[in-house]
Amino acid sequence: MQALIVGAGEGFSASMARRLAREGHDVALAARNTAKLAALAAETKATLHECDGADPDQVAALFATPQGEAADIVLYNASFRVRGPVTELDPEDVRRTLEVCAFGAFLVAQQAARRMVPRGRGTILLTGASAGVKGFPKSSPFAMGKFALRGLGQALARELHPQGVHVVHIVVDGGIRSSRRPDDGRDALLDPDAIAEAAFAAMNQPRSAWSHEIELRPWVETF
Template identity: 80%
Template structure:
């Protein structure tokens, strides 16, 4: 079994890499800066691949590798957050937000679908494509229009792909992470008010493991104290 995480780093993507490795997956990690992946790759036995997910040529090159071509699970995790009043936002920075949050997801999902559809169908499906969403994909916040645009587009991509690809045996899941994620830089103040990245990974692995008679196209995870 092979898995590919695009936009790998610390936090949720690292937790999912560990969870997949424990389940027996060979993991491939892709990021613009592969140097930051050395410790995680050593821990999980993963291969590392340099890739700017918003660059069509680099995504095509990534999926020319045996690890990406064989991936049964593909996670698109890159994100780019731009904040500021609408009157002061730089257009090129807004463009980059949309490229990273949405256009890159299209590029990776397209390549992953091509690889998965080229395989003969098996019991349970051809593979799983995961898209990491955020609160901004279901509610736009002030001074955060570009991020909302990107994440709303990502959610629309996930829904459209689920309707197109589920009948062809590819499970597409948009993961709404509705709340802050705890980390060494952002410790939980207590009582699980921030999302535990390992808990997000467990919820995601459960979605990967769903029987095709009861596939979810979207899951939402939030701390128990987070308001809707």
């Protein structure tokens, strides 16, 4: 099976690429800057594709490649955020946040659905965040983008599930462990490999019991 990750980078998307590759899936990685993905591509034998996920023409071109046409699994992981008091935010930065977090997800899901629906199968995964469930001070653009993403996921699930396409919105509610943000030994940060494992499990659910959303948070995280 062919998997396509749009907005690939380190963290969850890298862990998902490794998890899919271990299961024998062919992996394609798409990002605006593919140079940063060279090591991951070599490790997972993935193909690399330059693509701005918020650009309709670039997304259409991505799905016109053999990897895009054949993709049975599509993960939209692109994200952008700007922080600051609402009185001081640059409108263009806010626009870009909405384009990357929500509009790009629509573009990718639309292209994926156009190919999956005729086949009657496929999985579309959308990476959400705490901001899609609760808005935080000085983070209104990210909240708008991630709330929109969550709404998109719900609408797509209700539309596409009866057509055989599984849509899962993944709420990552907490900080993600990384080399720049190591855990203190309490498992207080989400392990990206654990997020990938949960996403992989959701992806393989029997269709008689599909989830349209899963929430993941560390055991010490407050709700």
